[in-house]
Amino acid sequence: MINFKDVSKVYRSGNREIKALETINFQIKKGEIVLLKGVSGSGKSTILSLIAGVTKPTSGDIVVNGKRVSKLQDRFSSKFRQETIGFIFQKFNLIPNISTFDNIVVPIIPLNLDSREIEKRVKKLLKEFNLEHRRDILVKNLSGGEQQRVAICRALINTPEIIIADEPTANLDRKLSLGFIEILKSLKDKTVIIATHDPIFFNLDIINRVIEIENGKVKKDKKTPNRNK
């Protein structure tokens, strides 16, 4: 499903070079829930960006769902994201001055789908995430938990096979973080990759695997035996 082969990423800032990842190798199978663990700046978010094709590796090869995302041209990598990836950002990255409905449909707008199809998909998600009554409310007027649910709905609207979550609980209190974990449990048959250093995830039974990143390298890659999905 996801294959990282000798992947390195170097960011350049003027004359300075920052090595974000150094010869990373791993594979993630379909349906796995993987935790990318590590301190801030360890390279977790870079791995997520590389999986999504948002950024390209300096060297190495990344294959996701049979597509070499490391070599995809811009418009193909956008299409790839549109079809395959659901993104949940640390700060939700919602558009504050538009409604819940409009935020959720953002990823599928370019697809020019039939309005009934869009309505059907959004309705289903709003119901599933208990946001029906907030459908037409501006996102900036929602609570933190509701905003996060909107961000998850947006990540799921294009029925992606892979969900990527970058520090999803960083801006949430414990109660809301537990709520997010409940949502995670409901995401059946999706490959989920969560980059976090929040300990709340560390002993979860839904996590199949923990990859620990340190200074741009894989420090540990440990399978967790209990998967209770």
Place this chain on the structure above:
Amino acid sequence: MRKINLYLIEFAINSLFRQKWKNIFIVIVFTLLIVILSSIFQIASSIRYELNLSLNSLPDIFIQKIKAGKLYDIEVDRVDKILEIEGVESAKPRVWGYYYFENAGVNFSVIGIDQYQNQYKDTLKSLVSKLDFEELEKNSSMVVGIGVKKILEESYYNRYFNFIRPDGTIKRVYIAGVFDSNISLEANDMMVMSQETFRDIFQIDGSLATDIVVGVPNKSEIPTVATKIKLLYPDTRVLTKEDLKISYQNIFDYKQGIFLTLFVISIFTFFIIVYDKLSGLNSQEKREIGILRAVGWSMEDILKERFYEALIISIISFLVGYIISLYYVYILKAPLLRDIFEGYSKLRTDFNLMFHFDTQIAIMLFLLTVPIYIGANIIPAWIASSIDIDEVIK
């Protein structure tokens, strides 16, 4: 055929509403610019059109007698020799001049016409409905412009006007008609009467005229004929229709210069907006583009969305501005701007600009504003969407 993505258009509209006040301000400024530019061009075009129509109906050559740099009446019998010049079809003496009406402190343009001069007869017939030329001649009457009529009425001259001859005696002339308002720009201060009446008022001998007009059917021969007349009568000034066109054009161009200043100011303001747009997007706009790119929008999708945003703003501003300018020029009669063309004479023209839709002006204005604005919106979005999404969304 791919159907139009209405969701993308709706998203663009929502996006405009997200920065409501900024966009309302841009629409207002953009609309005002279109109003100013379009009004300038429309007034200029309409006046040029009207002047050209008038100038085209002028005689081919005018001959005036000059002595010591001053104009004098010309001998009518010179017509016979002029008619002998090859290429000349007609040569007619004219009488015209100005009458100073002391009560109102204004000058009227007085023209004496000969009923046998078809050139004037036809023109006048088209301007004044139910004009009886024989009556005009017999009963010492005249046709006047709207401005003249108003001024006379202010002094209680409703049916006639009493001219004072050079010897101090009075000549009563009846008002037989008023010129139609759509030719008022030129005819506003005119009094048209028979040559007999004119000569009577100004006490001009029948052997003299104000000038002589010459008709030359072959337009390419006009300069040659003009030169021959000048050689024949060295004490004359020979003006061709082309000379007059140039001098009218000079006055017109001078006034257009003032408009040009307004035009430059307007364009300058427009380019400030364009520059502001080109100088880049704010952090919120950049972040939004980053989010859209991260959730799967291609650069093309983002540029399309930006295109719709700019198109909506520029088309609305252009259409509203253009409609307002039509209303301003042709219904409100261009207050403020019309003063530049009209001047401030007491005999104010009843300014009815002839409606003349100039497609070239509309296209030029459109090309000068709409594509530039759209470009100014798309370029920074293109730059922003080509930078590292990672940087933007973090």
